[in-house]
Amino acid sequence: MKTPRKTFWITAMLFSFILFACVTINIYFPAEKVESVAEEIVDEIRGQKTDGDQSLLKKNRLSISSTLAGFLCSPAWAADTLTVSNPTIRALKESMKARYARMRPYYDKGVLKEKKDGYVAIGNASGLGLKEKRDLNSLVSAENSDRERLYQEIAKAMDIDPSQVHRIGEIFAKEWQKPVR
Amino acid sequence: MFHVKDLSARIEEMMATLKEKTLHLNDIRIELERGRINVATQALSFPAIQFTSARLKNLKLSLESGKGRRIIELSGKNIGIAKWAGAFNLLPTGWTFSGGDALESRGRLDAAHNGTFSCKLTFPQMSFQNPEGTILGDRVDISAAIQGKADLKTGLVSADAALDATGGEALLDRFYVNLKKSPLSARVKGTYRIYDRHLELSSVALRLEEVFTCNLTGKIFEKDAGWQVDVSTRIPETPLKPLFGFFILDPFQMEKPFLKKLHVDGGVSAAIDLQGGRSDWTARGDLSWNAGTFRVEGNEMSLDGIDLSLPLSLRRPLPQRPPEGMRGHLSIRSMRVPPLPKQAINFPLESRPNSLIVDAPIDVKIPGGSIRIDPIKINALIGPSPRLTTGLSMMGVNIKPLLKGTWPQPVDGTMGGALSPIRLEGNRLTAKGNITASVFGGTVTVFNPGVSGLFTGAPVFRLNVRWDGLNLQKLTAGTEFGEIEGVLNGYAKNLEIAQGQPQKFDLFLETIETDNVPQRISVKAVDNIAQLGGGQSPFVGMAGTFAFLFKEFPYEKIGVHATLENDVFTINGTIHEGSKEYLVKRGLFSGVNVVNQNPDNRVGFKDMIKRFKRVTSSKSGPVIK
Numbered sequence: 001m002k003t004p005r006k007t008f009w010i011t012a013m014l015f016s017f018i019l020f021a022c023v024t025i026n027i028y029f030p031a032e033k034v035e036s037v038a039e040e041i042v043d044e045i046r047g048q049k050t051d052g053d054q055s056l057l058k059k060n061r062l063s064i065s066s067t068l069a070g071f072l073c074s075p076a077w078a079a080d081t082l083t084v085s086n087p088t089i090r091a092l093k094e095s096m097k098a099r100y101a102r103m104r105p106y107y108d109k110g111v112l113k114e115k116k117d118g119y120v121a122i123g124n125a126s127g128l129g130l131k132e133k134r135d136l137n138s139l140v141s142a143e144n145s146d147r148e149r150l151y152q153e154i155a156k157a158m159d160i161d162p163s164q165v166h167r168i169g170e171i172f173a174k175e176w177q178k179p180v181r
Numbered sequence: 182m183f184h185v186k187d188l189s190a191r192i193e194e195m196m197a198t199l200k201e202k203t204l205h206l207n208d209i210r211i212e213l214e215r216g217r218i219n220v221a222t223q224a225l226s227f228p229a230i231q232f233t234s235a236r237l238k239n240l241k242l243s244l245e246s247g248k249g250r251r252i253i254e255l256s257g258k259n260i261g262i263a264k265w266a267g268a269f270n271l272l273p274t275g276w277t278f279s280g281g282d283a284l285e286s287r288g289r290l291d292a293a294h295n296g297t298f299s300c301k302l303t304f305p306q307m308s309f310q311n312p313e314g315t316i317l318g319d320r321v322d323i324s325a326a327i328q329g330k331a332d333l334k335t336g337l338v339s340a341d342a343a344l345d346a347t348g349g350e351a352l353l354d355r356f357y358v359n360l361k362k363s364p365l366s367a368r369v370k371g372t373y374r375i376y377d378r379h380l381e382l383s384s385v386a387l388r389l390e391e392v393f394t395c396n397l398t399g400k401i402f403e404k405d406a407g408w409q410v411d412v413s414t415r416i417p418e419t420p421l422k423p424l425f426g427f428f429i430l431d432p433f434q435m436e437k438p439f440l441k442k443l444h445v446d447g448g449v450s451a452a453i454d455l456q457g458g459r460s461d462w463t464a465r466g467d468l469s470w471n472a473g474t475f476r477v478e479g480n481e482m483s484l485d486g487i488d489l490s491l492p493l494s495l496r497r498p499l500p501q502r503p504p505e506g507m508r509g510h511l512s513i514r515s516m517r518v519p520p521l522p523k524q525a526i527n528f529p530l531e532s533r534p535n536s537l538i539v540d541a542p543i544d545v546k547i548p549g550g551s552i553r554i555d556p557i558k559i560n561a562l563i564g565p566s567p568r569l570t571t572g573l574s575m576m577g578v579n580i581k582p583l584l585k586g587t588w589p590q591p592v593d594g595t596m597g598g599a600l601s602p603i604r605l606e607g608n609r610l611t612a613k614g615n616i617t618a619s620v621f622g623g624t625v626t627v628f629n630p631g632v633s634g635l636f637t638g639a640p641v642f643r644l645n646v647r648w649d650g651l652n653l654q655k656l657t658a659g660t661e662f663g664e665i666e667g668v669l670n671g672y673a674k675n676l677e678i679a680q681g682q683p684q685k686f687d688l689f690l691e692t693i694e695t696d697n698v699p700q701r702i703s704v705k706a707v708d709n710i711a712q713l714g715g716g717q718s719p720f721v722g723m724a725g726t727f728a729f730l731f732k733e734f735p736y737e738k739i740g741v742h743a744t745l746e747n748d749v750f751t752i753n754g755t756i757h758e759g760s761k762e763y764l765v766k767r768g769l770f771s772g773v774n775v776v777n778q779n780p781d782n783r784v785g786f787k788d789m790i791k792r793f794k795r796v797t798s799s800k801s802g803p804v805i806k
Contacts, residue, residue, distance in 0.1 A: 086746075130317055141436055
């Protein structure tokens, strides 16, 4: 015969099991797509690609995708849905592109360092004058502010949870860290 | 009497404790050429003692005692004062200093314990940096001097001090100063009561040449084991332009390029009283801007004849019973903010602890009428994120002058409504309420508009719009789109506009049958709807051959549902019959059907721009039956 105590524990364990079995946390994070977006955006900002143009590799990738997709569904407009863009993102890219021209000499001198979180920092600035340091501080602050907004906008455009914005930054970091083009 | 000649001494280590700080001196070497000690008169004289230690070098010391007086003199060049002070934690940890120094000081004490002192320290070509690299000095010429008198019986010290930085450059975070061009100086007069720990500042003047001057009087004293201040600060009338350049334009123009377009002028002054300690303090005062101008280059926006008296009341912690508010005002003789008409503006300001209030409504003229801005309250002024709350209302505003130049035909109608509350916090502005325009025979209502990223380079405007009963004939008359007759309902939900372009929306347009209103659509409008929906003109081939026979077609319904997100438009018809989706459904006996043959009708942003261009240039869609 079951004692009330035993019954309580079995019920509690069963309840706990059901409870934990039901808790599923799903956070959508399309890492590969973010990688592709990061590559495209960084290329565009650093001058390898203009907005609207596509690299040969990208074109080939799209035509293969389109060919494969053609067996399954209509390929119409599929190319458009692969991009992540809106007027805010375009404005941010333009602003960063213009700023990159001023930052590039500092990358070349090794004064600017790309961090692993997708943001830029000042490394050894000992050779610079104070006014130049001030201007560089401002450039870095403006760049990081734009990058933060860019990652947030990409998260919004791709339906990524705001708590995952830092992961977008980490993926972008790999592109930013590539040798300056 | 003892005579001392060519004395040389070496002390391995010497230690002195001053309050909680212990001073160590190692490898001390003392040398003197001559000196004398008179035991009978208790007098001594050592006119030239050379003092050197591991950290302090080249120090010359002179001691003289006798006849009721004592004199000590210290001097030297390249002594290593900064390194010594750093090693003894007399300077902030982690700072680095380099450069020369020189010292000249003299102290004299008489038998009545009255003394005089003077000290001059110079640091030529000094460079310094804090550990974070945010405070830097490069080859700065600094000189500091103090002279005064002391009564050791009463513990009263009176002194005049001066500090000058006259060469080199300095950087404090974003604030850069070329000290050769704008030397920094400070002059202090005061008395210090040693036993009470009370400093009375009878005059302090801080001046950054060509930028500003600040005067201060008051006292700093110890109370309940903490330091308290009670000071009055005055900034005399100062031209605003150099202040704006130094504190705002130069430091922040890289991050906020729009600052380059701002031009300010006039004179500013300030009077602020500060009282309290670190955790319990009050700042009250007034900032003034007289004969001011504010202009935005290339925008035609200008404010002239600005007269501002801004009361300021800051307090931590907030008092349980707030003191009486301080009053001020803002008046602008001529405000020009396109498209608003040029006008004068004037309203009172009131400051309460950590808040600024405009307690009376402000009426602002706009084309076709005026809007009333509700009382404005700015809270949490000393918090990380101040909040502004207000409201806005308008009634019977004539729309015609508002739409003049933006709509091809003169538009009759009125506009009214209220947005309340309107809140601004950080870069985000939100508003609740609606503004309704009675126009084109119907109504257009804008709900809950807002802006995010307001003070950034990429602000995003958000709003929801609903329209009911719009007479399409009035709406489309004279437009490039082509004329349509009928009555239109619909909405644009979650509309976002950035950089002057739509960024996101959910648009719904549907005509409704209305008594005595014909439903007809021109060939041009059909062509444009089809082009926008399908990317090409329906009037090609056979359809094109017959199109010239008609100027317009009857229709049963027009229904379009379009969305934009992530630069992708979707366009669909809202009329479904069987498997067909219509954008335009023809009349019972004749007319034209515009059918959407692609249920997944997605269009990229650039393609849609091309379609818009084609709509305004050529004719070339879906199937026409």
